[in-house]
Every structure is written in C-alpha cells, then in structure tokens.
Amino acid sequence: MFTKFIICFLAGTGAGLGTGFAGMSAAAVISPMLITFLHMPAYEAVGIALASDVLASAVSAYTYGKNKNLDIRNGIVMMISVLCMTLFGSFIASLVPNQTMGNFSVFMTLLLGIKFIVKPVMTTKESMTSADPYRRFIQSIVCGLMIGFICGFIGAGGGMMMLLILTGVLGYELKTAVGTSVFIMAFTAFTGAVSHFAIGGTPDMFCLVFCVLSTLLWARIAALFANKASAITLNRVTGIVLVVLGAAIVLLG
Numbered sequence: 001m002f003t004k005f006i007i008c009f010l011a012g013t014g015a016g017l018g019t020g021f022a023g024m025s026a027a028a029v030i031s032p033m034l035i036t037f038l039h040m041p042a043y044e045a046v047g048i049a050l051a052s053d054v055l056a057s058a059v060s061a062y063t064y065g066k067n068k069n070l071d072i073r074n075g076i077v078m079m080i081s082v083l084c085m086t087l088f089g090s091f092i093a094s095l096v097p098n099q100t101m102g103n104f105s106v107f108m109t110l111l112l113g114i115k116f117i118v119k120p121v122m123t124t125k126e127s128m129t130s131a132d133p134y135r136r137f138i139q140s141i142v143c144g145l146m147i148g149f150i151c152g153f154i155g156a157g158g159g160m161m162m163l164l165i166l167t168g169v170l171g172y173e174l175k176t177a178v179g180t181s182v183f184i185m186a187f188t189a190f191t192g193a194v195s196h197f198a199i200g201g202t203p204d205m206f207c208l209v210f211c212v213l214s215t216l217l218w219a220r221i222a223a224l225f226a227n228k229a230s231a232i233t234l235n236r237v238t239g240i241v242l243v244v245l246g247a248a249i250v251l252l253g
Contacts, residue, residue: 001206007037008207012052012214014241019056019215020063020222022116022238023163023181025189026052026215032246034207044203047196051203052211053189056219057182063223064179071172074140075180079187081144082162086191089153091199112164113242120235136170143169148188174231182223 011033018024027049034045064070143165150161162184166177226234
C-alpha cells in the first residue's frame, strides 16, 4: 500500500507540474507510471489519468484566465471538435493491447520534452493576434477532431498534442496556448474519464483519489509560477521534466 501511495504521489506531482507549466495531459505521466510500476491495465491507467486531469486543468485554466492568458472564444471552437471525437477514441482504445498504449505514452513524453528544449516556443501575443480569423476557425475544427481522437485513445491529445497544435499550427503565444489548452482539457478529460469508466468499469479507488489530489495540488502551484515566468524558462523547465520522466520510465520499466 505504501508503495502504491508513493507511485501515485510522484505520478501526480509530475502530471501536475506538466499541466500547470505547459498544459500537458496527466496521461503523459500517470499512465506510463501506473502501467510500469503498478502493472495496472493500460485502459484503467488512462481512465485514472484523465480523471486526474479534470480538476487540475480547471484550476490551471482559472489561473491562466485570471492573468489574461486564455483565449476562450477560439478555444470553444476547438473544444466542440475535440469532444466529438473523444468518445470514439476511447472506444478504440479499449480494443488495443496494453503494451501498445504504454509505449505510445512514453514516446510522446520524450518527444515533447526534447522539442521544448531544442526548439522553444517564442511566439508573441502580437503575432498571434495577426492571424486570419477564418483560417484559424477552420484549422481549429480540423485539428480539434484529430486531437479529440488522440485524447480519447491515450489521453495525450488533451495536452501534448493540443499544445503542439496551438503553438505550431495556430501560432499561439506559449502562455495563451497553455491557458487555452487546459481550458479545453478540463472538458475533454471529463468526457474521456467518464467513457473509460463506463466501458472499463470502476478503477482502483485508492490510486484514483491520490492521483487526483496530488495532480491538483501541483498543477495549482505550477500555474501560479508559470504565469510569472518567462517563455524560455517555461519551455526549458517543462522539457527537462518530461525528458527525465520519460527516460526514467524507459530505464526502470
């Protein structure tokens, strides 16, 4: 039981920091840790990770919104598209072998971490607002459908893929991208968690409670810090955290 508590606390800590700093989905950290160290079925682990995302993303979105780093209008467009595909992605995930899902989580964690370190996002709010509104609207719908499927499938679309799309395709400034990402993720994570539990049954309640609480605590702390830090600091700190977590899971798994 003590080992389970430590794993859940560490998983929630990493997930909370990732969520608060860069809008990362808890599934990027919690899923592979529960799968690797507690030998939990991948589908159940993703469900717990998505449930952990809900409150952590909501409190992070509130913090970013309070600091005027949240684009609600365009975020809602993407959110609707994401929600349309989340349930479908969750159903497909129930048919996929555990190892496939676990490996994908670890791979995406490492990839995003390296990306933040090597090529940080330095877009300004001025350049972000100069984009064509109609083009951004269409891109938001298309990208939202893709992200929704990935979010339901592995939980990664709620954060990692969304952040990449918002900064790389839609040209968002980093803090606004993170704020918008966690805003959308609060809804997509809730939908994904409900569908996972409806399909897969009741999860391990001990792991669920402690992962949720730990993720919520550290997401709040990270979001407060992130809104005061520079963009380059956010990129590098988050990148290092993701690379270390991903490498540790690969080496110890």
